[in-house]
Amino acid sequence: MSISTSVPAYAAPAAKAPLERTTVPLRPVGEFDVLIDIKYAGICHSDIHQARDGWGEGIFPMVPGHEIAGVVTEVGPGVTRYAVGDHVGVGCFVDSCRDCEYCAQGLEQYCVNGTTATYNDRDKNGEPTYGGYSTHVVVDENYAVRIPDGLALDIAAPLLCAGITLYSPLRHWKAGPGKKVAIVGLGGLGHMGVKIAHALGAEVTVLSQSLRKKDDGQRMGAEHYYATSDLATFEQLAGTFDLIVSTVSAPLDLDAYLRMVKTDGAFVNVGAPEEPNSLNMFSLIGGRKTLAGSMIGGIAETQEMLDFCAAHGIGSEIEVIRAEQINEAYERVLASDVRYRFVIDTSTI
Template sequence: MTTVAAYAAPAAKAPLERTTIERRAVGEYDVLIDIKFAGICHSDIHQVREGWGEAIFPMVPGHEIAGIVSEVGSGVTRFQVGDRVGVGCMVDSCRECENCLRGEEQYCLKGMVGTYNAVGRDGEPTYGGYSEKIVVDENYVVRIPDGLSLDVAAPLLCAGITTYSPLHRWNAGPGKKVAVVGLGGLGHMAVKIAHAMGAEVTVLSQSLRKKDDGLKLGADHYHATSDPKTFEELAGTFDLIVSTVSAPMDFGALLSLLKVDGALVNVGAPEEPIALNLFSVIGGRKTLAGSMIGGIRETQEMLDFCAEHGIGAEIELISAAEVNEAYERVLASDVRYRFVIDTATI
């Protein structure tokens, strides 16, 4: 066991505070990672505040992890000391079910093991990236290409793959019209990636406050959802809409913007249930879908794609002592566009 410093929430809704945690000894197939940067995801806030249900405390959040390998187990073949690596939202799965076997471990039929707020196969709680080090099985570690700086790469381990996966699956590319709902931590990555894929990209945001940013990030068009004319002008326009908003939305209004056979894919995770009139999907043979991160293989594919196209997150680097303030600013939409903790400050 190794004792490392970390920032943890001692109880639900409590401020995070500096503490120490125990990391397991490096096993035969484990990789010890010196964490350099950890992104702050809105999911961290949902879980610290038990917005998604009962949680495990003390909780060390963080599933956007970038660092350097400092030790490997005797059976490790994929990594060596000094490698630049990342860890995303999961650190294990059953490895035997049909979803795991086809590289979609995030949909493990027995339940994936989250990087934090979960119980590992050893029966111990998992602790995330707001810490100095982490030990992870090599099969759940990905390589960060040399073309990506570790600080801007960290948010790709959640925000990047969460948006890349539905864009890839629903064939965003040349000739396709894609709308991104919300220009935040997830939304700004969706815009960058969809643009790089060759799609015509529109941002749908509550106001035009971030319009200049959206266009610089790669959007071709930018519209305010608070303006009723938006829904009149854009009715039947899009092949794909990716909603990144973690608050209840008028899904009927959004579905009206799709072409026949279009898809509205939700990657935001509101705490409250939504209401939907099914005629919104029946009329137009439309699809309302969801998507959750990506498997390890697809996550590596996403990182390689981002390196090839020079895509990193837009970040604000902070010290660990600023994490509680950062949480409040995320809730106030006062970040452009992802807070990243410099873990050297822990």
């Protein structure tokens, strides 16, 4: 290997502790592995949840980051998919069982035996996994994706989570011409939902707490924009949408939102609140409506998403930061003070 077995990184030493510069082990490049020189890493709200034990007990020290874009600098002897110099990305997981029915269908994110998360997890050897807030990562070639030439690495990085998290449900529930789609929340996830749904040909509405980002939403492709703080919105839009995708990480009044769904329509959650939610079942029964969830996408679908975004000129809208700004960025994410995704320039680590 051309670099040492430890690499610089930013890690949370304990739950709720500020992230700090450190070094973490880098596993050797195996037969089917690629070594990636990370150029950019997006900051996802889920990084904050996990670094602060919001979703349960974490593994510390924790190096977050599952929106990774970089360049291949070494390949194992059995690698056939990539060569040194290729632009590649790594998303939310770096392995799965490869044998179950869902892995066989390209739905590795729903692996029966559990995927290996890019960070805050343990690999098949029991070693902790470390994410993209670092200078390098080693992954199996089958769990990396190719970043097309038409996508710059900085705007591509957030697509590895935010992009696929919205692309997968929009495709699954057939967003397209003739369909009315609403995106709840215009943040790091939501702005990608607007862009992708518009590119798919759907009529897009943003449902946001206020009209503060209305101009942005319309510029990204939303035909309509409503404030959910105005209760009249829910009455005005009753029975309007074929599909609503919620990107927010806070509990919602599901009954109110389901009233806006058409008969046989769906309300899909991709945001993951830490608190439980409640629901009156009559909100579903009355219109044969579906309340669903969706989690990222498989490797093949992630590649499809990247190719789609490149073909349609879609990238995340980003604010590039230095590594020493990570803790400040976390607070700004919690305050909704980012338009629309922080991306770490990992050369500053």
